[in-house]
Amino acid sequence: MQASRHDASVGFFVVLGAAALLFLALKAGNLLSLNFDETYQVTAKFDNIGGLKAHAAVKSAGVVVGRVESIVFDDKTFQAKVIINLQKKMAFPKDSSAKILTAGLLGEQYIGLEAGAEEKNLGAGDNISQTQSAVVLENLIGQFLYNKAADSAPASSGSKP
Numbered sequence: 289m290q291a292s293r294h295d296a297s298v299g300f301f302v303v304l305g306a307a308a309l310l311f312l313a314l315k316a317g318n319l320l321s322l323n324f325d326e327t328y329q330v331t332a333k334f335d336n337i338g339g340l341k342a343h344a345a346v347k348s349a350g351v352v353v354g355r356v357e358s359i360v361f362d363d364k365t366f367q368a369k370v371i372i373n374l375q376k377k378m379a380f381p382k383d384s385s386a387k388i389l390t391a392g393l394l395g396e397q398y399i400g401l402e403a404g405a406e407e408k409n410l411g412a413g414d415n416i417s418q419t420q421s422a423v424v425l426e427n428l429i430g431q432f433l434y435n436k437a438a439d440s441a442p443a444s445s446g447s448k449p
Contacts, residue, residue, distance in 0.1 A: 327373040328412040329357065332386045332399070337368045338422030340388055340397045346372055347389075348401040353378045356399065372399065374410070381406040387420035397422060 337359060346354035354374035362369045374380070383404030390397050401416075410416070 326376040327354065328376055328410075330372050330374060330410050330412075330414050330416055332370050332372060332416040332419050333362065333365060333367040334370060334388060334419050334421045335367055336421040336424065337370065338388060338390075338397055338424050340370070340399070340422065344396065345398040346374065346401060347398055348378070348380070348403065353401065370399070372416075379409040380404075382408045382410055382414065383418065384410065384416060385418035385420070386416045388422035390423070394425075 340356065340359065342356055342358050344356045345352045346356065354372055357371040357373045360369050380401060381404040383406040385402045387400050388397055389400045
């Protein structure tokens with residue numbers, strides 16, 4: 289079989305297509321974020337992070353302002369310590385609060401930042417002290433079922449007729 293002069297160009301386009309598919313798969317899986325903006329790190333501690341994962345979005349007013357860098361367990365306070373990379377151009381007051389929210393009913397979890405009112409801004413290495421843990425759907429359903437069972441149980445009376 290004789291080699292064609294188009295083999296090199298076809299091979300190039302096949303490799304280019306495979307690289308594009310790999311790029312799209314990593315972006316769709318939230319495993320790749322191409323953000324070349326300068327960032328600074330802050331930390332926040334939560335009692336329960338639910339299904340929050342590294343590289344999850346950090347949003348304020350619905351706009352992505354950063355990403356979760358990593359999540360570790362603090363064995364002294366028994367809380368999850370979340371390290372957050374915020375874009376340097378986004379300045380938040382020191383008394384800002386962070387809560388773990390869910391996109392939709394069963395969507396992915398992200399951190400929502402609400403700006404405070406203090407004049408000084410968060411800087412590299414600062415800690416967000418006002419946090420609200422994730423709402424775990426299983427716990428809510430369990431509480432609902434427990435309350436319904438308690439409401440429907442017959443009330444025992446102390447006196448007999």
